[in-house]
Amino acid sequence: MAISREEVEKVALLARLQLDDAELATMTEQLGDILAYVELLGELDTAGVEPMAHALDVCDVFRTDAARESLDREKALANAPKHDGKCYRVPAVLGES
Amino acid sequence: MEWSSPRDAAMSLTDLTATQLLDRLRKAEITSVGVTQAFLDRIDKVDTTIRAFLRVDRDGALAQAEAIDARRQAGKPVGPLAGLPVAIKDVLCTAGEPTTCASRMLEHFRPPYDATVVARLRAADAVLLGKTNMDEFAMGGSNENSAFGPVRNPWDTDRIPGGSSGGSAAAVAARMAPLALGSDTGGSIRCPAALCGVTGLKPTYGRVSRYGLVAFASSLDQVGPMTRSAEDAALLLSVVAGHDPADSTSVNRPVPDYAKAIKQPLSGLRIGLAREHFGEGLDAEVERAVREAIRVYESFGATVREISLPHSKYAVATYYIIAPCEASSNLARYDGAHYGYRTDEKSMLAELETERRALEVAGDRDGLEAMDNALIRMYRRTRAEGFGPEVKRRVMLGTYALSAGYYDAYYLKALKVRRLIREDFDKAFEQVDLLAGPVTPTPAFKLGDKVDDPLSMYLFDLFTISANLAGIAAMSIPCGSSGQGLPIGLQLQAPPFEEERLLRAARMYQSATNWHTMEPDLEK
Numbered sequence: 050m051a052i053s054r055e056e057v058e059k060v061a062l063l064a065r066l067q068l069d070d071a072e073l074a075t076m077t078e079q080l081g082d083i084l085a086y087v088e089l090l091g092e093l094d095t096a097g098v099e100p101m102a103h104a105l106d107v108c109d110v111f112r113t114d115a116a117r118e119s120l121d122r123e124k125a126l127a128n129a130p131k132h133d134g135k136c137y138r139v140p141a142v143l144g145e146s
Numbered sequence: 147m148e149w150s151s152p153r154d155a156a157m158s159l160t161d162l163t164a165t166q167l168l169d170r171l172r173k174a175e176i177t178s179v180g181v182t183q184a185f186l187d188r189i190d191k192v193d194t195t196i197r198a199f200l201r202v203d204r205d206g207a208l209a210q211a212e213a214i215d216a217r218r219q220a221g222k223p224v225g226p227l228a229g230l231p232v233a234i235k236d237v238l239c240t241a242g243e244p245t246t247c248a249s250r251m252l253e254h255f256r257p258p259y260d261a262t263v264v265a266r267l268r269a270a271d272a273v274l275l276g277k278t279n280m281d282e283f284a285m286g287g288s289n290e291n292s293a294f295g296p297v298r299n300p301w302d303t304d305r306i307p308g309g310s311s312g313g314s315a316a317a318v319a320a321r322m323a324p325l326a327l328g329s330d331t332g333g334s335i336r337c338p339a340a341l342c343g344v345t346g347l348k349p350t351y352g353r354v355s356r357y358g359l360v361a362f363a364s365s366l367d368q369v370g371p372m373t374r375s376a377e378d379a380a381l382l383l384s385v386v387a388g389h390d391p392a393d394s395t396s397v398n399r400p401v402p403d404y405a406k407a408i409k410q411p412l413s414g415l416r417i418g419l420a421r422e423h424f425g426e427g428l429d430a431e432v433e434r435a436v437r438e439a440i441r442v443y444e445s446f447g448a449t450v451r452e453i454s455l456p457h458s459k460y461a462v463a464t465y466y467i468i469a470p471c472e473a474s475s476n477l478a479r480y481d482g483a484h485y486g487y488r489t490d491e492k493s494m495l496a497e498l499e500t501e502r503r504a505l506e507v508a509g510d511r512d513g514l515e516a517m518d519n520a521l522i523r524m525y526r527r528t529r530a531e532g533f534g535p536e537v538k539r540r541v542m543l544g545t546y547a548l549s550a551g552y553y554d555a556y557y558l559k560a561l562k563v564r565r566l567i568r569e570d571f572d573k574a575f576e577q578v579d580l581l582a583g584p585v586t587p588t589p590a591f592k593l594g595d596k597v598d599d600p601l602s603m604y605l606f607d608l609f610t611i612s613a614n615l616a617g618i619a620a621m622s623i624p625c626g627s628s629g630q631g632l633p634i635g636l637q638l639q640a641p642p643f644e645e646e647r648l649l650r651a652a653r654m655y656q657s658a659t660n661w662h663t664m665e666p667d668l669e670k
Contacts, residue, residue: 052546064474064545065481066538067526076542082601083543087463090559093566100561101568103365103395104351104617104642110394124258128485139483140491140520 051081159184161665164230164324164378165405171229174218178211178229182273185231189275189322192668196298198307198317200236201244202276207231210273217271225271227385232267233323235314236277237284238369239358240264247360248292249282251486251532261358262393263327263369263386270385275323278313282534283477284329284362286310287337287606290597291536298593299342300666301632305590308338314372315342319633319666325382326372331363332465333585333610335370336622340585340635343624343664345652346372347379350642351617352397354383355390363472364395366465366614375662376623376652380404383645402646408653415448415651418578422458423609429588435626435634436584442658443582443651453577455570460563461612466604467547467560468615474544477537482528489527498523539600568616575641580651584609585635589628613639621648624661633664 057077061068068076122135131138159167159181170176186204193199214229239245239257241264246252260268267274281291289297289312297312299305300320307316311328315338318326328335330348339346347370354369361367371382384405389398417440424433440450482488498520505513518526533541547556574581586606596603613620618639625636636655640648656662 056546057542060542060546060549062526063549064541065478065522065525065529066533066541067523067530068538072538076539079539079600080543080546083466083604084546086601087467087556087560089463090460090467090563093457093460093563095559095562095566098562098565100558101565102561104568104615105395105397107395112391120258127258128255130482130486130488137483140495140524142519142521 052077052084160188160321162324163374164381165375167324168227168230168381171218177215178273179208179215181229182207182211182231182275185275185323188320192320193322195303195668196300196316196320196322197295198278198297198313198320198322199233199276200246200248200279200294200313203243203274207273207275214271214273225269227267227381228271229273230325231273231275231323232382233275233278233314233317233326234264235280235311235326235328237280237329237360238264238327239360240274240277243277245277245360246294247283248280248294249532249534249537250293251480253293253487255486257358259358262355262390264358266386272325272385278311278317278326280313281310282537283360283473284310284331284334285473285536285540287333287603288591288596289313289338290593291534293534296593299590300668301343302590302630305592305632306341308341308586308590310334310338311372312338315339315344315346318342318344318372318374320668321665324374325378327369327382327386328372329359329367329369330614331366332469332614333607335372336585336610336620336635336637337607339372339622340624340637341590341633343633343661343666344372344374345376345379345621345623345662346370347383347621347645347648348613348619349383349387349645350619351614352395353387353619353643353645355388355393355396357390357392361476363469364476365472366469368614376649376656377405377408379652380408380649383649387645397643399643404646404649407646408649410650411446411654412579412647412650413447415443415446415580416578417443417448417450418453418574418581419450420455420458420574420581420583421452422455423583427587427608428584431626431628432584432586432588432634436582436636439625439636439655440582442655446654446658451578453574453581455574455612457563457566457570458612461567461615462604462608464560464563464567464615465607465611466543467556468564470540470544471548471557472544474541474548477541480529480532481525482532487528487532489524489531491524494523494527495520536600564615567612571612571616571618571639571641579640579647581639583637585622585637589630589632589634609637618642619645619648621652623652623655624664625655625659626661627664
């Protein structure tokens with residue numbers, strides 16, 4: 050199934066990616082090729098097959114509900130592109146500033 | 147090898163396997179400083195061409211080596227890898243040291259903690275040499291997706307080393323490290339191991355902790371050893387395997403002493419050949435080498451039978467839905483806010499302002515309405531500038547496949563086919579102990595050959611991917627050489643948690659053949 054350029058633009062927004070015109074064109078073509086290839090799965094009848102999200106039979110894992118040390122603030126902020134010593138700083142979301 | 151004088155020893159330390167080095171270290175015939183220096187010298191000599199390392203920690207490695215030598219000389223207890231240098235794929239967190247995933251996004255990232263496997267290496271007194279190059283975020287089969295330039299295959303520097311753990315494979319092949327760690331999501335240990343002529347093992351999902359392994363596809367990723375021999379792989383796996391409370395998917399079951407068990411040959415071995423692995427697309431030289439390797443097993447008394455993995459042909463399609471879906475979710479964390487790269491805010495705000503004015507002049511109300519706000523644009527530009535093309539492609543593919551209206555058709559469908567692929571293996575392993583076959587369809591191809599055709603790059607993984615989907619253990623060992631002198635790998639696959647069986651089988655082969663001892667000539 051081919052994918053349209055408009056759909057690719059919509060997905061780029063969902064994926065929080067900014068694509069320029071050339072990238073949009075390449076991406077539309079390449080995603081189209083890949084999606085056409087994965088259509089192969091359509092020929093399999095999978096009715097009644099249990100989906101397998103994980104190779105192991107994963108189960109809930111519990112630990113004792115006891116307080117323990119966590120990453121301190123200084124370390125947590127150390128790699129931030131912008132912070133004020135207490136919080137991460139990002140461009141204003143509400144209103145204009 | 148004879149050790150007539152210390153000078154001879156110093157000249158050829160890098161030719162020894164980890165097991166041989168460890169033996170001499172234990173007997174105090176050599177020192178860790180001597181070994182570490184020999185590998186550092188080798189890196190200086192050949193890595194300007196190969197580019198296997200993104201970062202070499204010379205001072206740190208020598209300091210570690212010195213401390214271990216001092217402890218050993220004082221008669222104090224030392225760990226099981228005491229004094230052995232190890233190269234680490236740059237997808238594994240090393241506390242306070244750059245961990246880039248070969249991405250601009252993490253170029254300056256210094257993790258606040260060690261990955262569990264790294265902590266285990268330190269506790270075992272291994273010497274950490276540095277971090278190896280890879281495809282960005284472990285996405286790729288050729289190592290050409292590194293933001294810091296490709297690794298070159300030591301056997302032919304015009305060719306790719308395989309990916310994504312290409313740096314680790316090339317480092318071991320070119321004698322720049324006796325041991326390395328890689329990670330394997332769809333073949334990323336086995337493929338470069340095959341193309342560089344080294345031994346690589348992808349453990350069963352859950353055998354090795356993923357804590358501190360930067361996530362690509364969490365249900366498929368596993369860390370494993372890349373070494374010069376099965377014996378060395380056993381040594382390294384014994385140290386890194388085991389339950390970790392910090393990774394709830396690591397399995398709590400005992401870790402066999404692989405290094406001890408490995409010398410026992412397997413008797414009455416039943417080997418299966420999947421007919422789907424010997425079909426169209428398999429290079430004739432690769433097929434010949436693999437069939438020859440199987441004859442070696444027959445000479446040991448193994449019985450060989452053909453079996454079928456009927457859903458093999460769906461593995462690549464299944465993988466390229468599931469892995470990108472998981473990747474798109476995992477990589478959402480790179481938002482320019484918490485850590486990693488952020489776009490230049492000033493130029494970003496100026497860009498938005500220019501767009502706004504243009505839309506106002508045009509009276510485009512819808513356009514104005516649809517415009518990104520500053521935060522969204524910050525995310526989008528950060529990710530556009532921080533990620534390379536393959537990462538973007540997979541994030542896009544995954545986002546699309548998980549988006550409203552497509553989830554059932556793609557992701558859910560792929561999960562169902564994944565079950566069928568797993569059941570194929572379960573059935574096969576009722577009849578045989580191991581599966582043997584090719585790792586890659588051809589030997590190493592030339593740099594640039596497939597960069598414009600992602601689908602053909604994906605299809606290069608067709609023999610390795612299903613082991614990750616099924617979660618089983620699999621290994622690549624050198625089994626031949628092409629007419630052009632390029633290594634060929636043999637893949638062995640075993641049921642979950644049968645790493646010991648794999649290693650013993652690999653060791654049997656390596657005791658009778660010398661493909662694993664072949665060394666690329668980097669002087670030519």
